[in-house]
Amino acid sequence: xxxxxxxxxxxxxxxxxxxxxxxxxxxxxxxxxxxxxxxxxxxxxxxxxxxxxxxxxxxxxxxxxxx
Amino acid sequence: xxxxxxxxxxxxxxxxxxxxxxxxxxxxxxxxxxxxxxxxxxxxxxxxxxxxxxxxxxxxxxxxxxx
Amino acid sequence: xxxxxxxxxxxxxxxxxxxxxxxxxxxxxxxxxxxxxxxxxxxxxxxxxxxxxxxxxxxxxxxxxxx
Amino acid sequence: xxxxxxxxxxxxxxxxxxxxxxxxxxxxxxxxxxxxxxxxxxxxxxxxxxxxxxxxxxxxxxxxx
Amino acid sequence: xxxxxxxxxxxxxxxxxxxxxxxxxxxxxxxxxxxxxxxxxxxxxxxxxxxxxxxxxxxxxxxxx
Amino acid sequence: xxxxxxxxxxxxxxxxxxxxxxxxxxxxxxxxxxxxxxxxxxxxxxxxxxxxxxxxxxxxxxxxx
Numbered sequence: 353x354x355x356x357x358x359x360x361x362x363x364x365x366x367x368x369x370x371x372x373x374x375x376x377x378x379x380x381x382x383x384x385x386x387x388x389x390x391x392x393x394x395x396x397x398x399x400x401x402x403x404x405x406x407x408x409x410x411x412x413x414x415x416x417x418x419x
Numbered sequence: 420x421x422x423x424x425x426x427x428x429x430x431x432x433x434x435x436x437x438x439x440x441x442x443x444x445x446x447x448x449x450x451x452x453x454x455x456x457x458x459x460x461x462x463x464x465x466x467x468x469x470x471x472x473x474x475x476x477x478x479x480x481x482x483x484x485x486x
Numbered sequence: 487x488x489x490x491x492x493x494x495x496x497x498x499x500x501x502x503x504x505x506x507x508x509x510x511x512x513x514x515x516x517x518x519x520x521x522x523x524x525x526x527x528x529x530x531x532x533x534x535x536x537x538x539x540x541x542x543x544x545x546x547x548x549x550x551x552x553x
Numbered sequence: 554x555x556x557x558x559x560x561x562x563x564x565x566x567x568x569x570x571x572x573x574x575x576x577x578x579x580x581x582x583x584x585x586x587x588x589x590x591x592x593x594x595x596x597x598x599x600x601x602x603x604x605x606x607x608x609x610x611x612x613x614x615x616x617x618x
Numbered sequence: 619x620x621x622x623x624x625x626x627x628x629x630x631x632x633x634x635x636x637x638x639x640x641x642x643x644x645x646x647x648x649x650x651x652x653x654x655x656x657x658x659x660x661x662x663x664x665x666x667x668x669x670x671x672x673x674x675x676x677x678x679x680x681x682x683x
Numbered sequence: 684x685x686x687x688x689x690x691x692x693x694x695x696x697x698x699x700x701x702x703x704x705x706x707x708x709x710x711x712x713x714x715x716x717x718x719x720x721x722x723x724x725x726x727x728x729x730x731x732x733x734x735x736x737x738x739x740x741x742x743x744x745x746x747x748x
Contacts, residue, residue, distance in 0.1 A: 354560060354563070354618060355559075355563045355734050357604060358563055358564065361567075362567050366570075366574050367742070367745060368747060369574050370745050371738070372709075372747065373578065373581055373582070375738050376590065377738050378741070382733035382734040382736075382738075386737060386740050386741075386744075390737075390741055391744070394744050395748070396588050396589070396591040398587045398591075398748055399591030399592075400588065400591055401581055404577050404581050404584075404597075404601050405573060405574070405577045407601050407602065408573050408580065408605050409573045410577050410599060410601050411601075411605050411606065412569070412572065412576065413567045414564060415606065421628070425629065426676070426679065427569055427630055429632050431635060433635075434615060434616060436639050436643045438611050438642075441615065444603075444650075444653055445611070445653065446608070446611065449583070449600065449603035449608075450603055450607070452610075453610050453611075453614075454669075460653050461615070462656065463631050464653045465656075465658040467646075467650060467653065467657070467658060467662075468581055468646055470656075471642050471649075471650070474663060474667065475638050475642045475656070475666060476635075476638045479638055479670060479674075487691060488693070489689075489693045489695050495697075496697050496701060499704055501681060503705075504680050508676055509672070511718050512638075512676070512718065513669075513672050513676065516648070516665065516668035516669040516671075516673075517668055519672075520672060520676075521674050523681070527718050528676055528679050528685065530716045532683055532721075533719065533721030533722075534711075534715060534721055534722070534723060537721075537723045537748045538710070538715070538727075539732050541728060542703050542706050542735050543703045545732050545736065546706065551732075
């Protein structure tokens with residue numbers, strides 16, 4: 353359906369943005385496999401990013417409703 | 420109309436580029452409201468950007484016509 | 487044909503990426519014409535980029551086939 | 554009619570979500586430096602909120618010029 | 619026929635304008651450092667012009683390789 | 684039927700090529716610092732390969748979270 357297609361396109365762009373940001377913040381010098389430090393960093397980074405997303409989403413909707 | 424839609428899409432991308440560039444140049448440390456220094460900077464930055472746009476536009480069209 | 491259109495769109499994005507990367511790496515301070523140092527740099531950069539593209543392409547397809 | 558309304562509603566929801574992702578991307582780069590844990594510090598949360606609102610202020614000033 | 623010609627003409631105008639915006643974006647980042655006033659200095663104007671033309675030179679060299 | 688299969692095949696070929704271009708763009712910026720000649724050094728080649736694979740690992744970890 354159209355709604356599913358739009359939701360998929362949207363989820364893809366969120367995953368892309370998460371991957372780009374957390375790769376940039378956590379993998380400074382890529383080596384032959386992810387180190388445990390890098391793995392923890394990716395977990396924390398993704399969690400920080402999603403909390404940021406929720407905060408921005410609330411603030412943005414609040415601002416749209418009370419410009 | 421199609422021409423209006425294309426013009427709207429175009430204006431949106433110009434406004435986005437202006438906003439990104441002037442936010443990056445003028446708001447180094449976002450605070451709880453725009454300071455007057457930041458407001459002046461945004462005005463000057465937008466004016467510099469539009470002058471740059473006009474200059475690039477002239478040079479580009481000149482080059483297309485005389486490759 | 488559709489295949490030609492898709493191939494053109496693809497080639498355009500490769501040329502854009504090559505141009506962006508090699509301009510950024512080779513033209514640090516743009517002057518009134520390309521210097522010979524800049525011209526050599528663009529040649530080497532484009533060749534390094536295409537070798538990188540081929541390497542990434544092989545590694546990526548290998549990984550898709552053996553996840 | 555209902556289908557058109559549904560599509561328009563979904564489509565504007567998606568536009569908002571895609572704007573939220575792009576603002577998050579921009580402000581995350583500006584406000585988060587070290588990844589020491591998965592929570593947002595007070596500093597980071599305030600910075601994200603100010604970053605969003607000053608970006609929107611900048612956008613409005615430019616549109617109104 | 620006239621409609622098709624009109625659309626094609628508008629569409630190529632838009633392509634040029636969108637290229638101009640993208641070149642301005644790139645060269646503005648390279649040539650403008652401090653925002654001290656709303657004018658372009660001679661240095662900035664020359665830099666913008668050289669930046670555009672060397673970018674196009676780079677593009678041509680790469681296409682002709 | 685054959686046309687649809689052909690289009691789908693071409694389209695997935697293009698998606699892979701466009702991903703390869705985007706990975707090359709990202710890893711070239713990370714792994715290549717000086718342009719001294721047109722070859723890839725061993726260091727650069729290893730870095731490109733590790734960069735791609737760790738980027739894909741990151742993507743998988745995030746999707747599976």
